Amino acid sequence: MCGRAATAPVLSWNEYYQVMGFDLWLNFKPSYNVTPTQPLPCIRVEDGQRSAFVAKWGLIPSWAKDPKIGAQCSQARSDTVAEKPAFRAAFKKRCCLVAVTGFYEWDQHHIVKGRPKQPYYFTLQDGRPMTFAGLWESWVSPEQETIETCTIITCGPNEIMEPLHDRLPVILPSNLWDVWLDPGMDATVAGLVKDEFHTRQ
DNA sequence: CCAGACGTTGTT
DNA sequence: GTCTGG
DNA sequence: CCAGACGTTGTT
DNA sequence: GTCTGG
Numbered sequence: 001m002c003g004r005a006a007t008a009p010v011l012s013w014n015e016y017y018q019v020m021g022f023d024l025w026l027n028f029k030p031s032y033n034v035t036p037t038q039p040l041p042c043i044r045v046e047d048g049q050r051s052a053f054v055a056k057w058g059l060i061p062s063w064a065k066d067p068k069i070g071a072q073c074s075q076a077r078s079d080t081v082a083e084k085p086a087f088r089a090a091f092k093k094r095c096c097l098v099a100v101t102g103f104y105e106w107d108q109h110h111i112v113k114g115r116p117k118q119p120y121y122f123t124l125q126d127g128r129p130m131t132f133a134g135l136w137e138s139w140v141s142p143e144q145e146t147i148e149t150c151t152i153i154t155c156g157p158n159e160i161m162e163p164l165h166d167r168l169p170v171i172l173p174s175n176l177w178d179v180w181l182d183p184g185m186d187a188t189v190a191g192l193v194k195d196e197f198h199t200r201q
Numbered sequence: 202c203c204a205g206a207c208g209t210t211g212t213t
Numbered sequence: 214g215t216c217t218g219g
Numbered sequence: 220c221c222a223g224a225c226g227t228t229g230t231t
Numbered sequence: 232g233t234c235t236g237g
Contacts (some may be wrong), residue, residue, distance in 0.1 A: 036220095074220095104220095105220090106221080108220095119220095
């Protein structure tokens with residue numbers, strides 16, 4: 001992973017879809033700056049098969065009366081996600097991958113360090129898309145409209161992020177995708193939260 | 202018992 | 214849905 | 220987090 | 232200044 005002053009992603013979405021192994025995804029409109037409540041491309045396992053879906057960023061728990069809570073549930077801390085009422089149900093049964101080409105993070109220490117106030121764009125060093133550990137949820141509105149949402153897991157910073165910011169999305173290497181997606185592997189998943197989340201990528 | 206929260210971030 | 218605070 | 224708004228009405 | 236929406 002590396003950070004640079006914010007610029008455009010390095011992979012086209014067509015290339016991205018190919019790398020991720022999915023067909024072109026007609027109902028997702030790529031964006032250079034996704035914000036909470038906007039759609040993100042996700043991957044989950046249904047009947048033992050990976051499938052792609054689009055979910056609004058910002059998890060709305062199934063019990064929510066007001067969907068606005070979703071905007072505040074755009075991230076879930078790795079150290080508490082298993083217990084928090086808003087996330088624990090999804091954590092047990094609805095882990096997903098969130099697929100992006102990169103992400104922005106603002107410089108938390110710009111004033112103290114005398115740096116310009118600006119966001120940085122982070123990608124993997126080789127420019128491949130990256131895959132966040134996420135959760136998804138399904139919420140039914142009073143009008144019986146179903147809304148699928150997602151959140152991303154965050155952990156502490158690695159050595160690259162640390163000078164800029166104290167949080168970092170959990171980026172799963174490809175050998176952990178199936179582990180994270182397996183709904184039957186609670187113990188392993190819990191282990192991931194405690195251990196792998198804090199390793200460096 | 203009922204009512205209300207349920208989350209993250211930041212903080213010169 | 215489930216927990217906490219009053 | 221940042222960006223952008225920042226009002227009024229009504230009241231089974 | 233502070234809240235809301237993205």
